[in-house]
Amino acid sequence: MGIEVDGAPEQGIPEEADRVLRQIEGRRKKYRRNLLISFAVLITLLVTAMIVLKLDFSFMMKWLPFILAGSGYTFLVSVLAITLACILAVVGALGRMSSNPVFNAVATSYVSLIRGTPLLVQVYMWYLALPQIGKALEELGLHGVQAWLTLPAVPAGILALGVCYGAYMTETVRAGIQSIKIGQTEAAMALGMTRGQTMKRVIFPQALRVIIPPVSNEFIAMIKDSSLVSLMGVWELSYRAVKIGRRHFQSLEMLIMVALIYWLMCILLQFVQERIETHMARGDRRV
Amino acid sequence: MGIEVDGAPEQGIPEEADRVLRQIEGRRKKYRRNLLISFAVLITLLVTAMIVLKLDFSFMMKWLPFILAGSGYTFLVSVLAITLACILAVVGALGRMSSNPVFNAVATSYVSLIRGTPLLVQVYMWYLALPQIGKALEELGLHGVQAWLTLPAVPAGILALGVCYGAYMTETVRAGIQSIKIGQTEAAMALGMTRGQTMKRVIFPQALRVIIPPVSNEFIAMIKDSSLVSLMGVWELSYRAVKIGRRHFQSLEMLIMVALIYWLMCILLQFVQERIETHMARGDRRV
Amino acid sequence: MSVNISEKKGPVVQAKGIHKIFGNMNHVLRGLDLDVGKGETVVILGASGSGKSTLLRCINFLEAPTAGSIEVDGTLIRADAPANEREAKALEIRRKTGMCFQSFNLFPHMTVLENIIEGPRTVLKQNRKEAEEYADELLDWVGLTDKRGEYPSCLSGGQQQRVAIARSLAMKPKVMLFDEPTSALDPELVGEVVEVMERLAADGMTIIAVTHELHFARDVADRVMIMDGGNWVEEGTPEKIFNNPEQERTKRFLAHIL
Amino acid sequence: MSVNISEKKGPVVQAKGIHKIFGNMNHVLRGLDLDVGKGETVVILGASGSGKSTLLRCINFLEAPTAGSIEVDGTLIRADAPANEREAKALEIRRKTGMCFQSFNLFPHMTVLENIIEGPRTVLKQNRKEAEEYADELLDWVGLTDKRGEYPSCLSGGQQQRVAIARSLAMKPKVMLFDEPTSALDPELVGEVVEVMERLAADGMTIIAVTHELHFARDVADRVMIMDGGNWVEEGTPEKIFNNPEQERTKRFLAHIL
Amino acid sequence: MASSSVLDEIMAKKTLVVSTDANYAPQSFLNDKGELEGFDISVAKEVAKRLGVKVKFITPDWDLITAGKWGKRWDLSIGSMTPTAERKNALLFSLPYYSSPAQFAVHKNNTTIKTLNDLAGKTIGIASETTNERYLQKDLKIEDVNVVYQPWEAGELKNYPTDANHIEDLSLGDGLRLDAIFTSRQTLAEAIRSGCGKGCPIKMLGEPPYYEPLCFALDKSRANSDSFLEKLNEIVKEMNEDGTLVKLSEKFYGTNLIPKL
Ligand SMILES: Nc1ncnc2c1ncn2[C@@H]1O[C@H](COP(=O)(O)OP(=O)(O)OP(=O)(O)O)[C@@H](O)[C@H]1O
Ligand SMILES: Nc1ncnc2c1ncn2[C@@H]1O[C@H](COP(=O)(O)OP(=O)(O)OP(=O)(O)O)[C@@H](O)[C@H]1O
Numbered sequence A, B: 001m002g003i004e005v006d007g008a009p010e011q012g013i014p015e016e017a018d019r020v021l022r023q024i025e026g027r028r029k030k031y032r033r034n035l036l037i038s039f040a041v042l043i044t045l046l047v048t049a050m051i052v053l054k055l056d057f058s059f060m061m062k063w064l065p066f067i068l069a070g071s072g073y074t075f076l077v078s079v080l081a082i083t084l085a086c087i088l089a090v091v092g093a094l095g096r097m098s099s100n101p102v103f104n105a106v107a108t109s110y111v112s113l114i115r116g117t118p119l120l121v122q123v124y125m126w127y128l129a130l131p132q133i134g135k136a137l138e139e140l141g142l143h144g145v146q147a148w149l150t151l152p153a154v155p156a157g158i159l160a161l162g163v164c165y166g167a168y169m170t171e172t173v174r175a176g177i178q179s180i181k182i183g184q185t186e187a188a189m190a191l192g193m194t195r196g197q198t199m200k201r202v203i204f205p206q207a208l209r210v211i212i213p214p215v216s217n218e219f220i221a222m223i224k225d226s227s228l229v230s231l232m233g234v235w236e237l238s239y240r241a242v243k244i245g246r247r248h249f250q251s252l253e254m255l256i257m258v259a260l261i262y263w264l265m266c267i268l269l270q271f272v273q274e275r276i277e278t279h280m281a282r283g284d285r286r287v
Numbered sequence C, D: 001m002s003v004n005i006s007e008k009k010g011p012v013v014q015a016k017g018i019h020k021i022f023g024n025m026n027h028v029l030r031g032l033d034l035d036v037g038k039g040e041t042v043v044i045l046g047a048s049g050s051g052k053s054t055l056l057r058c059i060n061f062l063e064a065p066t067a068g069s070i071e072v073d074g075t076l077i078r079a080d081a082p083a084n085e086r087e088a089k090a091l092e093i094r095r096k097t098g099m100c101f102q103s104f105n106l107f108p109h110m111t112v113l114e115n116i117i118e119g120p121r122t123v124l125k126q127n128r129k130e131a132e133e134y135a136d137e138l139l140d141w142v143g144l145t146d147k148r149g150e151y152p153s154c155l156s157g158g159q160q161q162r163v164a165i166a167r168s169l170a171m172k173p174k175v176m177l178f179d180e181p182t183s184a185l186d187p188e189l190v191g192e193v194v195e196v197m198e199r200l201a202a203d204g205m206t207i208i209a210v211t212h213e214l215h216f217a218r219d220v221a222d223r224v225m226i227m228d229g230g231n232w233v234e235e236g237t238p239e240k241i242f243n244n245p246e247q248e249r250t251k252r253f254l255a256h257i258l
Numbered sequence E: 001m002a003s004s005s006v007l008d009e010i011m012a013k014k015t016l017v018v019s020t021d022a023n024y025a026p027q028s029f030l031n032d033k034g035e036l037e038g039f040d041i042s043v044a045k046e047v048a049k050r051l052g053v054k055v056k057f058i059t060p061d062w063d064l065i066t067a068g069k070w071g072k073r074w075d076l077s078i079g080s081m082t083p084t085a086e087r088k089n090a091l092l093f094s095l096p097y098y099s100s101p102a103q104f105a106v107h108k109n110n111t112t113i114k115t116l117n118d119l120a121g122k123t124i125g126i127a128s129e130t131t132n133e134r135y136l137q138k139d140l141k142i143e144d145v146n147v148v149y150q151p152w153e154a155g156e157l158k159n160y161p162t163d164a165n166h167i168e169d170l171s172l173g174d175g176l177r178l179d180a181i182f183t184s185r186q187t188l189a190e191a192i193r194s195g196c197g198k199g200c201p202i203k204m205l206g207e208p209p210y211y212e213p214l215c216f217a218l219d220k221s222r223a224n225s226d227s228f229l230e231k232l233n234e235i236v237k238e239m240n241e242d243g244t245l246v247k248l249s250e251k252f253y254g255t256n257l258i259p260k261l
């Protein structure tokens, strides 16, 4: 039995271990290589499928710049809507956890009603129903209200998306806040912090770590849902693609193209998301 | 200092404590009452808003039975699609965690591609692109393929929804599996179970608990997204509401009505979901 | 550095007739009294579930007692006071009370220094310089000056608990409450935390500790109190409790843990 | 019931030249040997991070050693064997080895009985009746017959650990590995688990235990081994190690925990 | 099998599958019993009768119909489709079975817009990718129709998914979002008649700027459609000559919209 005396520990790595380590390294490399090959094959398959479909690539290339020009609207609407959604989500989450019955009821109804109805219907409500409410109010004597409530397409779209995603994200934020261990609240309270200070200084910064990944996912989903504003005639990505597709009766080409553009945007955003998550992980066990 | 001798502990509850307990109980009751009042006020507001909008209620009531008849399709499509999605999600999650590079690449691409493109585009692809691929294959000599790949509206819708939600749920299932503590795997492995047995007998049954709530949410979301099959001419809820609305130029009435129907369905499903979750919690600390 | 210089006199903590009833009539504390004098070190022992943690948490109102009153350094709260008055007074008591938990509960998103200055900055509205100066003194005192900029996750359990003690001390509390501060630690790390607690007691801090570290109870405590089923069973000097326990229940309990 | 009747002779576990290198050249085990004879009880002591758990986990191949070989009851695996052969042999070794963890790791979705029969049913393909009969014997042996149908979350830590031991024994293992089985337990609950381990040793089970329960090490172990930095520092009978340690490092370590 | 003609296939399965977009009254809509009804529906039933087969309707999205490549899901579109040059890339058109006047409309309360020329610089709502939009863009090419464009330019063309949307938007108020809309006369007449619930507050403006012929459409990508198209043209001619179409037009539109062939 190889008891070693107190002193220099055996530092050498035996040849056998070296072989095993090289084996492990080799297996990792091979795995990574095979993974790459598999991806390449899959992309090739995808391209082949497109060729088999006899897609009119020159047509697609011709309209690409025109369609891409719509991505500005897509981005504008998405960014403003997600900002609105984040604000609503935080307020909503506080409401859902509040012991004030009014605040709680409002938040709960908001989440239930919005999550229970299709976004499409909500878009119409912001666009069509709001002016009618304005009209009704005007008849009750409030002059000029209707003009205020008759939202142009882009603001209506931002409101619709923001309010809708805000309801979904309310639950995400609430789950994030509730995932922070009770011990953190207790430690902060024991220092004499008020509930507000505890939330702001201790709980929320930690919950943010948990919340960021699902919120990025929501943002990615929203980029795609923002195509709903095209219903109101905003010339964003989908609108342009659908319009060109209809005009030239090559909808399939345009749909595939716009799908690819969305996909690229999503991959890009996922990359950004990963960077943010890495950055947020700095308080974690060192790597 | 009130040291008590070894013996019968003081069982009596002092009068003061009684008062405090009654206070707490009173506060809880008051809270519950206020919450109910708040909800009642909110629902009243909602109804008032509808009246202010001068909605044509008799028109809505007249068409209610006809539109409700579409909920059968909505349900059929949603139930079959969520079943497909669950199967795909489990396979996909295993793929995402697999050390087989091909399986892993396929699962990863599936998730990325599907999550990166709008569902609308996917619906069109299943309906429009598949027959064209069939035609191309037929030209390559495979007779009868096109007829097979020319899916009727309902199967195409089920496939589109199922494949799309399967991709989203893949990540849910993966997160659920990975949320099970490593100690569980180790305990199972230490008993001599193979990886497959460990997954099937120990990890998956526990992950199910974590997975059920988000999957129910997906199901609720899918109920609403199932309206996309109306594009292919399936006479489900939305199709009926939209067509009647357009026919009589009363879209708002019909949209609000269909939104309320969806909302009721969602509330119903959430209720069912809560029952299931309670049932699943039986292995938990006793209540 | 001397954390707290005081002559031993007059009670700092005075709990009277504390009852705690959880939810559906789970009667956990059954009318306890507790007086702790200035500079005194009291160790509370008792079986799991006897209510030790609940009592500590009632003292700084992390848990509101169902009946009785708590007085800490002149601030008195009755269990049946109106909710908003109780809330305000509870904040006051908590500022005068430091508490260390079994699981440390450091703020993981802040460095060691930030953890320590968080209380003084947010609660006492001290400026950064003032807070950091005292934090540095405290870090020196617990021997962790070199960990000043690290995040808690990079520290061992023992180091984390020492930071947690420094964080409490930064508020200049009148009493320190310890709830099993060493039971989450590896055996070799227990020593460093107990050593800090001993120095704290020696510096004259008033301490109420729930701990299974018998060495601390025996050598440092002025008084040991045994709890069972939400009642005091016996109290006395460590010599008396460990060598000549009177009550049968005390003997049974000590047999288990010695 | 006697769990394992055997004469003490011949090694059951034979580990030779075990190295373990984690990830980026983190050399945790540095060429360890270990022979454990039939019916022998070996206790491994060492500071946190010295590699005790890693060694135990290498013995039943929960962690594959980077170099060396492990032989358990006639099944031999070399570190550099082809992956699929190693995988198959590892399953064989795990079936001959029981392991108890610090955090019990009972399956929370199964009742106590289901936990115990899970291994025999799934791995050994026993029928339900056979498995339940033996499970009932084991439950009787660990004194938990009345908890047969409960879920683990309703049991105390000590009861959970006893069920975990029964679960391992249900596989009729040749060796039992214990990795700090009592360090997650409240002090009053440690006794009941140690008592079961003692009876196991008395019944002739081969045991390798990492534990800080000095009472067990002193009174039950046949041999105590001290590990530091992935090397053995010293080994011997409990009397020798606790009363006359030779090595400076052993003395330093014992000073910390005694 | 592969070389059998479309007509043979239809006769063999004894069913004619017709696609129609049930978005437009009185061409094709859901009646008070929730069944399909309208001019197009009646025409389709008549066509099937004359072919001696049963008729089956399918109601996909308009985009799915105009995209072509139907993959044999349906045989024929009877949906008041204008044979524009681009559509001819994907579809085959029969002889026109009726024609439709295009029509402007404004809000009832409007007093400033009296003639078509007053529309210069105004915001006009149209359904996206319809002949109406192409006309206002001065880019409409219809077989055998000489289109005369208006001398003025609209201020803004607002696109909507379908006509119902801009009609509802104009009903909100004069000049609120739209000053005028432009669609087919039948659609406007139906909107005014059915009244958006409580009296649709819009009125027609001026004379129709053009009439567009409307035809049946076939999938160009489906092989061997020639005999079917010939047969359809025969049937259209018969229905035109024996007065069937005129009768249906008067039933559904209240006027005769059937051109002389
Ligand atoms: N928040 C709570 N809600 C309901 N019951 C509680 C709560 N906290 C504690 N209890 C109950 O009070 C009893 C006493 O708990 P407490 O934590 O004070 O015991 P303890 O003496 O600190 O035990 P341990 O040594 O395990 O920490 C427990 O049995 C538990 O049932
Ligand atoms: N899965 C792993 N990956 C990387 N490093 C590991 C892993 N497991 C253990 N280690 C490293 O091996 C070292 C020894 O760990 P091990 O758990 O064996 O120590 P131990 O003696 O059991 O300590 P303790 O008393 O804390 O349980 C640790 O310092 C750790 O850095």
Ligand SMILES: [Mg+2]
Residues within 6 Å of the ligand: C052, C053, C054, C179, C180
């Ligand atoms: Mg406690």
Ligand SMILES: [Mg+2]
Residues within 6 Å of the ligand: D052, D053, D054, D179, D180
């Ligand atoms: Mg260990």
